[in-house]
Amino acid sequence: MTFSLNIENESPNRTVFHLHGRLDAQTFNDFDLAMLDVLPRIPEDGTVVLDLSHLEYISSAGLRSIAKIRRHMRARNGHTLLLNPQPQVRKVFDIVKAVPVNEVFANARELDEYLDSMQRKIIGEGPASSL
Template structure:
């Protein structure tokens, strides 16, 4: 199986990268090259969400690629969050402790709730009763 990437600019401050297939020694370079195009265009303090729901396999080469994204985003005062990892992919992250557990989300609702809490902490806004 090969690797493919779809980029979704959800808002000026959040970009979703949909990873499909295998991110391994044969495909990581394509991913890294794509990131050289995508990441510089993102504004400071933005968030990159890696949607891993269609990622079937990740190797140490793929982990290095994700680590590079995390370093780049931190240097720009931004965030990198992981969404919907399949069990086998999540297990790899768990084993190598590559990503803090508070940056991995099971679904979009969990991610949105986290982002809502982050923003409310900054603005001091009280949560509404419908959330």
């Protein structure tokens, strides 16, 4: 299987990348080239969400690509969050400890709860009673 990427701008500060297929030694370069075009357009303090629900395989080359995105976003005071990793992909992240656990989310609701919590901390509110 090959690799494909769909990009969705949910808001001016949040961009979602939907990864499909295999991110490996043969496909990482396409991903990196797409990121060179898109990442500079994401504003300071922005958030990149990598939706991995359709990513079936990731190699060390793919891990390096994601690490580049994380470094780029950190340098711009932004964030990189991983969403919906399939079990085999999540296991790779667990094994290599490539991404902090608090940046991997099982689903969109979990991600939204985290983002809501972080925003409430900034404005000094307590936890939300319901979403």
